[in-house]
Amino acid sequence: MSPRSASRNTAPTGWQAAGEHRPPIEVLWWEGCPSTERLVLVLRELLDELGLDFEATVRLREVKSDAEAEREKFAGSPTIRVRGREFQESGGPYRLTCRLYRLPDGRPSPLPDRDELKEFIAAELGASTSPHSNGGDDP
Amino acid sequence: MTLALGAELPAFTLPDTDERPHTLPNEAGEAATVVVFTCNHCPYALAWHDRLIDVVRDYRDRGVAFFFVNPNDAERYPDDSFAAMKERVAADGGWPAPYLRDESQEVARAFGARTTPDVFVFDSERRLAYRGAPDSDYQDPAKRAEWLRSALDALLAGQRPDPATTDPVGCSVKWKQ
Numbered sequence: 001m002s003p004r005s006a007s008r009n010t011a012p013t014g015w016q017a018a019g020e021h022r023p024p025i026e027v028l029w030w031e032g033c034p035s036t037e038r039l040v041l042v043l044r045e046l047l048d049e050l051g052l053d054f055e056a057t058v059r060l061r062e063v064k065s066d067a068e069a070e071r072e073k074f075a076g077s078p079t080i081r082v083r084g085r086e087f088q089e090s091g092g093p094y095r096l097t098c099r100l101y102r103l104p105d106g107r108p109s110p111l112p113d114r115d116e117l118k119e120f121i122a123a124e125l126g127a128s129t130s131p132h133s134n135g136g137d138d139p
Numbered sequence: 140m141t142l143a144l145g146a147e148l149p150a151f152t153l154p155d156t157d158e159r160p161h162t163l164p165n166e167a168g169e170a171a172t173v174v175v176f177t178c179n180h181c182p183y184a185l186a187w188h189d190r191l192i193d194v195v196r197d198y199r200d201r202g203v204a205f206f207f208v209n210p211n212d213a214e215r216y217p218d219d220s221f222a223a224m225k226e227r228v229a230a231d232g233g234w235p236a237p238y239l240r241d242e243s244q245e246v247a248r249a250f251g252a253r254t255t256p257d258v259f260v261f262d263s264e265r266r267l268a269y270r271g272a273p274d275s276d277y278q279d280p281a282k283r284a285e286w287l288r289s290a291l292d293a294l295l296a297g298q299r300p301d302p303a304t305t306d307p308v309g310c311s312v313k314w315k316q
Contacts, residue, residue: 032311034183095215098310100182108185109278 023059024125026084030063030077033098035110039078042111046118050127057125063096070094080112082124087112141251141270144303148172148265149249153208155237156221156228161206164265170202171268171294172261173287176252176312178211179227180218183309184255186277190284191256194273195235198291202263205236210247211255211313219313247312254309260290260300268294271305 027043029036044054063074075090076099088101101112121127142149152162163172175191177184195205213220221240228234241247250259260269269290274282290300 034308097180097216098182100180100185107280108182110182110186111278 023057024083025058025121026081027058027060028063028072028074028077028079028081029060030069030074030096030098032096033077033110035098036060036078039080039111042114042117046114046121050118050122050125052125052127066095069096075099078111080117082121085124087117087120141253142259142267144267144270146267148174148261148267149246151246151249153239153241153246154221155239156225159237161237161239163206166204166206167261167265168202168204168263170263171198171204171291172265173203173205173291174250174259174261175205175207176210176247176250176255176257176259177207178209178216178219178255178310178313179223180211180216181255181310183277187256187273187284187309190280190282191273191287192235194284194287194291197288199235201291201295203291203295207234207236207238208241208246208252209238209255210241210244210252212244212315213242214315216313244312244315252312254307254311256309257307257312258287260287260294262294269300269303270307271302272308275305277308 025043027036027039040060043058047054047057063069063072063077068074073092073094075092075094076097078099080087098110101109103109103113104116148164148167150163152160154160163174177188177191199205209219209224211219213223217223221242224238224240228238256273258269258271258273259267262268269287271286273284273287275286276282286302286305290303293300
């Protein structure tokens, strides 16, 4: 999936206005885990709610080997980083595996809690979490 | 290669977390036998675990025998070592069904297990009657492992499970390299 420029109906956020060209959200994934597609759907929805364009905001990168996982500090699929900061940061081990997330009630899950992820992204990108915000205001 | 519907329950002997050997088909259930390939490290297996344990509690007194089997390569995935399995069961205060270590991975190969979890249900004749996922959504505890429950209810009623197969969903079995 190749990143594209922001859609016409999306106002620039702080990072866009600041002239950053690299998509600020990076999703590292491994084909051995079936949750990537579901994560992409979730990201599309919540970025839309934040007034952000998925194609311009998200970069998907496949991790294919344990060596690459070590190099990328990839603790499992999917790993989500916003401007380099990892959601539920892990200290490793780094390898081809499925990522274990904890939901707010403590349950284990292959995917992050949607609301927590949305808040994390909004905080890192300076976007408003109010529904259908144009995302144009910096905090 | 995976077991086809109607295939005979593969025979095996594996140790549980108390190092007691369990042998199938000797310990097969009168009405049905459930073998679940699972593990310690996989978030899908963990997400479904409580639902599966609830099924054990609801059906074990109805002639259904349950076995959890961990076949993963513990060298690359130390969380799945026999020692880690023992620690997990102890931390949970025991499980209502044996958690077996498939160190050689021969049992997983005999079944054709693909993921953790991967659920195999055998009928009273010890023929494969259901294979697949516990239910349709690892994220939703309200699903209650309904595909597995439905398969068991069908067998207990003398019927065939419908669906009889679903796609197993989870982490790939970690084969030794």
